[in-house]
Amino acid sequence: MRNIWTIAKREYNHYFSSPIAYVVAFMIFLVLGIIFVAILQQSISMAIQQSNSAPDISPITGDIVFLLVFSVPALTMRLVSDETRMGTMELLLTAPVRDWELIVGKWLGGFLFILTIVAITLIYPFVLNSLVTPGIDQRVMMTAYLGVILVSAAFLGLGVGISAIFSNQIAAFFLSMGLFVFLWWLIGIPGQILTVGTDVFQYLDMQAHFNNTLNVGVIALGDVVYYLSLTALGLFTGTAAVEMRRWR
Amino acid sequence: MIRVNGLTKDYGSRRAIDHLTFEAEQGEILGFLGPNGAGKTTTMRILTGYMPPTDGEAVVAGYDVMSESIEVRRRVGYLPETVPLYTDMGVFDYLKFMADLRHLPDGEERADEVLEMVGLVDRANSMIGKLSKGMRQRVGLAQALLHRPEVLILDEPTIGLDPGQVVEVRKLIQDVGKERTVLLSTHILSEAQNICDRVLIINKGKIVAEDTPEKLQSRLLGAERVALRVRGDADGLAKTVEKVKGVQIVESKGEDTIEFQFAPGHDIRPEVAKTVINAGYELLELRPMGMSLEEIFLELTGDEENHKARGEK
Numbered sequence: 095m096r097n098i099w100t101i102a103k104r105e106y107n108h109y110f111s112s113p114i115a116y117v118v119a120f121m122i123f124l125v126l127g128i129i130f131v132a133i134l135q136q137s138i139s140m141a142i143q144q145s146n147s148a149p150d151i152s153p154i155t156g157d158i159v160f161l162l163v164f165s166v167p168a169l170t171m172r173l174v175s176d177e178t179r180m181g182t183m184e185l186l187l188t189a190p191v192r193d194w195e196l197i198v199g200k201w202l203g204g205f206l207f208i209l210t211i212v213a214i215t216l217i218y219p220f221v222l223n224s225l226v227t228p229g230i231d232q233r234v235m236m237t238a239y240l241g242v243i244l245v246s247a248a249f250l251g252l253g254v255g256i257s258a259i260f261s262n263q264i265a266a267f268f269l270s271m272g273l274f275v276f277l278w279w280l281i282g283i284p285g286q287i288l289t290v291g292t293d294v295f296q297y298l299d300m301q302a303h304f305n306n307t308l309n310v311g312v313i314a315l316g317d318v319v320y321y322l323s324l325t326a327l328g329l330f331t332g333t334a335a336v337e338m339r340r341w342r
Numbered sequence: 343m344i345r346v347n348g349l350t351k352d353y354g355s356r357r358a359i360d361h362l363t364f365e366a367e368q369g370e371i372l373g374f375l376g377p378n379g380a381g382k383t384t385t386m387r388i389l390t391g392y393m394p395p396t397d398g399e400a401v402v403a404g405y406d407v408m409s410e411s412i413e414v415r416r417r418v419g420y421l422p423e424t425v426p427l428y429t430d431m432g433v434f435d436y437l438k439f440m441a442d443l444r445h446l447p448d449g450e451e452r453a454d455e456v457l458e459m460v461g462l463v464d465r466a467n468s469m470i471g472k473l474s475k476g477m478r479q480r481v482g483l484a485q486a487l488l489h490r491p492e493v494l495i496l497d498e499p500t501i502g503l504d505p506g507q508v509v510e511v512r513k514l515i516q517d518v519g520k521e522r523t524v525l526l527s528t529h530i531l532s533e534a535q536n537i538c539d540r541v542l543i544i545n546k547g548k549i550v551a552e553d554t555p556e557k558l559q560s561r562l563l564g565a566e567r568v569a570l571r572v573r574g575d576a577d578g579l580a581k582t583v584e585k586v587k588g589v590q591i592v593e594s595k596g597e598d599t600i601e602f603q604f605a606p607g608h609d610i611r612p613e614v615a616k617t618v619i620n621a622g623y624e625l626l627e628l629r630p631m632g633m634s635l636e637e638i639f640l641e642l643t644g645d646e647e648n649h650k651a652r653g654e655k
Contacts, residue, residue: 100442181426188390
């Protein structure tokens, strides 16, 4: 545990001295800010027309996960591949650290950074909550944020796994992004077209586990298990990749 | 303590090290000498738990490198050849990070101590990326010493240092080597000679010589090695030359030539010449072989083509 924490702490601190992390944070906040303003305007005009629609937080959280598809690869691409490139892998692999501790530490560092960004986005629901009476739906807000956290964990796990396979950051970046796009938008499509095996594709569809449940206020155990499994799969792949490197 | 038995490592079809067997005791500095690609780094990587051997076993600090890798890594200080460092970290922060990975309770004090040992106290807050190569080398060494390891494995520890630093680092290695086991690789022969208690010469994954530097020197260096050629047959020449005081090793080399050695600084060639002529031989040539440690090294590690190129047999 201590090793994981030591490695995570270093990675977390590293983000604050890396331009990529700032660019990612800036993009996320810029896009969310614009969307937030749009939501506010829409709510105001709806209120003027005396519509009963209360402002909703789910567009914001929906967009956070949309942004994660493109920003997590930028945050994970160097996590392990950079150690290989700089040769510092030799240092870590000859220190009394187990391979899985190294990978989980890397993941945790990235996860904590994403959590920091996500925590800052809480400003939007709080603002929204203070603008309307009797406030926004607290339950949807909680489950949506739980969903964001679970999706981040899964993306980061997969990203770290891919970063451990490649010693080239760019390769890790594009492959991670490709995989995320595939899991988020594409894998569910056969489920809508085909008549057989629909369940399988629907289950694998990453988006469905968020948009249909967590982002509308429902916590289903299956969704939590799904995201945690993806995280574990990524971390397992990463550990195996490091182990393979030793044998090569 | 390092105990290696039949250690073998294959990279695909290429055999990097081939049944290495050697030992190093506590308080001993073992030098690992060999040309590039001889298998020095591979051996060190196996001993530090970085990668597993294909065959054979290695016990470091009392633990097997395969089955008890973590225990081995706890007790080994390693300076890899490439001196991998986080260039975006400060020197002190980097040492603190490594100390944390090794669960040192006194990490910060220890970081200060090793910085003192390698003479980098004034650069404690510098970014590693801004340091010169020699300084980085010393940061790497500081990292290897951090946890007071029982076994120190140093891959080319003095490369990239200026002459003054080389002397300091060698002294440091000798000091820490008094109560630890040190395995260091080098291709600088004088370095091996100066600081190692014992030297292993390795080539193409095999040990080609193993001895104390002094013995290797007297056996092979023999600073003054001389070839003596006479007209006609050299029968009995060896016996004649052997009688001259100071002549050490006499070997017959072909029909008309013998080779002998004498201690450096005691030039006995005139006496040998007199004796040979008095014995009735026609002296044609008395040629110093000028066998330096470098040449011994080449002799032991060079391949056939190398010898041919240098006009030797």
